[in-house]
Amino acid sequence: xxxxxxxxxxxxxxxxxxxxxxxxxxxxxxxxxxxxxxxxxxxxxxxxxxxxxxxxxxxxxxxxxxxxxxxxxxxxxxxxxxxxxxxxxxxxxxxxxxxxxxxxxxxxxxxx
Numbered sequence: 758x759x760x761x762x763x764x765x766x767x768x769x770x771x772x773x774x775x776x777x778x779x780x781x782x783x784x785x786x787x788x789x790x791x792x793x794x795x796x797x798x799x800x801x802x803x804x805x806x807x808x809x810x811x812x813x814x815x816x817x818x819x820x821x822x823x824x825x826x827x828x829x830x831x832x833x834x835x836x837x838x839x840x841x842x843x844x845x846x847x848x849x850x851x852x853x854x855x856x857x858x859x860x861x862x863x864x865x866x867x868x869x
Contacts, residue, residue, distance in 0.1 A: 798814075813857055
């Protein structure tokens with residue numbers, strides 16, 4: 758998604774997984790960053806059970822050429838990145854973890 762590492766400041770790989778209750782989960786503390794500025798896009802919020810407020814949930818991509826979920830999410834991500842958002846978790850909560858992109862895009866369309 759970002760092969761030149763120019764957009765995303767950090768990544769969680771397998772080395773950042775923790776074993777908890779018989780499964781592996783992601784722990785954002787390994788990024789050593791301000792939690793107010795971390796957004797994670799994942800298909801399973803349970804993978805982020807230690808910091809669920811930082812997660813935007815997208816359905817799993819199955820190869821469907823008509824799947825526009827990630828494209829629909831871009832305006833919300835741009836809003837978070839370019840505005841004076843002090844805490845991304847509040848923006849995620851405001852628009853919703855599961856269909857936040859849809860709500861954000863609807864709100865922006867009403868302003869036009």
